[in-house]
Amino acid sequence: MSQPAKESFKIFIVEDDQWYGEVIEYHLSLNPDLSIKRFDNGEDFLKALDEQPDLVTLDYTLPDISGEDVLKRVKEFDPELPVVIISGQNDIATAIKLLKEGAYDYITKDDETKDRIWNIIRNIREKQDLKAEISQLKSQIRQKYDFTKSIIGNSPSMKRVFNLIQKSLNSNITVSITGETGTGKEVVAKSIHYNSKRKNKPFIAVNISAIPSELIESELFGHEKGSFTGAHSRRIGRFEEAEGGTIFLDEIGEMDVNMQSKLLRVLQEKELTRVGGNTVVKLKSRVLVATHRDLADEVRKGNFREDLYYRLLGLPIQLPPLRERGNDIILLAKHFIAEYCAENEVEKINLSPKAQSRLLKYPWPGNIRELKAVIELACVMTDNNVIEEDHITFNSTGSIDTLLQAEMTLREYTNRIVKFYLDKYDNDVVTVSQKLDIGKSTIYRMLQQHVI
Amino acid sequence: MSEQALYNLEKLYALSDGNSEFVTHMVNMFVKMVPEFQERISASYSGGDLKDVGDAAHKIKPSLDMMGIDSLYQPIRDLEKEGRSGEDAEKVKEIMSEVSSTLDRVCEQLKRD
CATH class of the missing domain: 1.10.10 (Arc Repressor Mutant, subunit A)
Known part of the structure; x- marks a missing residue:
């Protein structure tokens, strides 16, 4: 998605040498996208900062204030504003000092000055576009996972779920989400992440059952090069990837016992070491887990460690199966119909009362995931924008x-x-x-x- | 042209995308700027402020480079360095007069051309 470019890119040239300043100004003005303002002293420039330039080129020796002080005051005003120091000479010690103090770059006045300024302008514009795009995408994701909109249901059991999600947002407590397959465990996990303070950090989902047990340790905690056959390079584990964000361990009940004890140790110590490595990495991510199994029962059967069970239990959220949610089935069905219509740009489709009652009678072993599939198929089958009883086919039988x-x-x-x-x-x-x-x-x- | 040109406007033409009007404007500005520079360094020198001679040289250096005055490439840098160090007043004076007389000739040529 391309971002609408800003109308013009504003550059402030701070240069007390009128002659040199005018040449640079004219040269840059050859690009019509740039709007340029020139100042021949530091004070006038600092007063004009409110005009929010996108880039400042600053001559290091000004008559009124030292370049260093100007830089400092710009950084106090806006730490993000890129300031390129342009100096008459190549003084490495000064350059390093200024870069440490937040200068974007340090260039000297010579034949290459103009090319370097062009490069800098191009880089900054690219960065601005990317930043704008990222913030736009982030806000889209936040909207998508605004749980009051993304999770649908009015049934008492779902109201309890909403209440628990709300409570989980202002804390870092581990949340354990249980529910049959297709009840929306990952949707709940994402909602918790994208509505919590960690929303700008990564959300990393790992499905334990989809990874062979011998690879799971390196998948979660990473490995150093050469730590086992096939470890050709260093790999950062999922826990580290989630740095400061949320890691969601789906199907935690499928983790083998050996791995369970390793996970327990990591969660207790709040630090991990990569497979074959010595470096200790602090664990800063929040942990959410989910399973379709009854973990307490797995503990009784000896398949799941009791100590890990209690460590992970945290705030338990039990998602009800769809068949126990009564009229939520219809709400969800209508939601999926609307989604289908929007995605396929078709007119509004209605759901006949008979079709509704057919949906309500079915036991939904695949829960919401199954409902979504059934509704999408029904939308395809309908021919007069009304879903009738016989447009509904249940995939689990007869097909x-x-x-x-x-x-x-x-x-x-x-x-x-x-x-x-x-x-x-x-x-x-x-x-x-x-x-x-x-x-x-x-x-x-x-x-x-x-x-x- | 009897003597070899001491300046070269290629860089200015390149920077302005060949706009001769702009180049003429910059040349006129340069010709006005030179006496100011000469006055500044000679006043500072007389006042014993060698550092200001160096600072003035530092300021005008990029403009001389851009005007393509190659014969002053090294002298203006020496003047900057010697002036700022302030150790050898005689040497500063020597370079100053070299720079100043070359600039006089450059300006004459520019006005003539």
Whole structure:
């Protein structure tokens, strides 16, 4: 997305040598996008700072104030305003000192001055455009995850969820989100991050079940070059990537016991070391976890460490299954219809009362994710902008014949089936391998080869 | 032209995208600026302020470079250095007169051309 360019880029030239200043001013004015103002003393320039220039070129020796003092006062006024020092001579000690004090660059008056100024202008403009774009994207994300809009529901159980999310925002407490597959655990995690004080820092989501257990430690904590076969270079782990932001560990219940104890130690010590390394890295990110399992039950069965369970429990948020949310089903269905219409630029589609009652009767094993798929299909099937009862097909039954009509190869069918199950179970490779009675490595291989 | 030109306006033409009107304007300004410079250094020298001679040389140096006055490239730098160090008044005087007389000739040429 391109950012509308600012009307003109404002440069202030502070130069007491009239002759030299005029040459530079004229030269820069050859570019019509630039608006240029010249000052022959420091005081006049400082008084004009309110006009908010985009770049200042400052002659180091001025008659009234030293270049160093001018720089200091500019930085007090606006630490972000780039000031390029232009000096009659190449004095490295002064240059280093001024750069440390916040000068953007230090250049000397010679044949290359003009080229260097052009380069600086280009760099600053690029940076300004990027900054504007980033802040625009950030505000888009914030809007997207304004949870009062992104999470939909009026049922009492959802009101409890909203209340808990609100409470989690002003604290750094670990939040454990539980709920069946497709109930929106990641949406809740993102909402917490993008509404908390950490919203301008990274949000890093890791699906534990999608990573082979032998790789998970280096994925989370990083590794040093050569720490194991295949570790060709140093890698920063996901915890470090989330620096100061939020790390979301999805399907935490799938973590193997050995890794659980390593994670526990990191969370307790609040520091980590990369695999094969010695450097201790402080942990500053907030931890959110989610699972579709009943972790307390996993603890009783001996699959999940009790101490880690209590460490992660923090503020528990239990997301209700869709079938228990009553009329929320209709609210969500209407929301997905509106989303479909907006994305596909079609007229408003309505939902007939009979179709509504069909949606309300269905048990929704795939929860909101399944509802979204059903609604999108229904929107495609409708022909008079009203979704009728028979436009609604539930994918979990009855569609196998349609699939067989597709006349794919057996390998393609296999890929389709594995992909369907991975989607259904949040990419939980362990569960899918059990359901389909195939090896985990088969699934990893398919993932690696990108056939699914 | 009887004597070799002591200046070269190529850089000014390049900087102004070949605008001769602008170059003429800058040349006129330069011709006005030179006597001011000469007066400043001679007054400072007489007043014993060698540092100001050096500072004045420092200020005018980029303009001389841009006017393509190559014969003054080193002398103006020496004047800046010697003036600011203030150790050798004789040497300063010597360079000053060299710089000043060359500038007189440059201005004559510029006015003539």
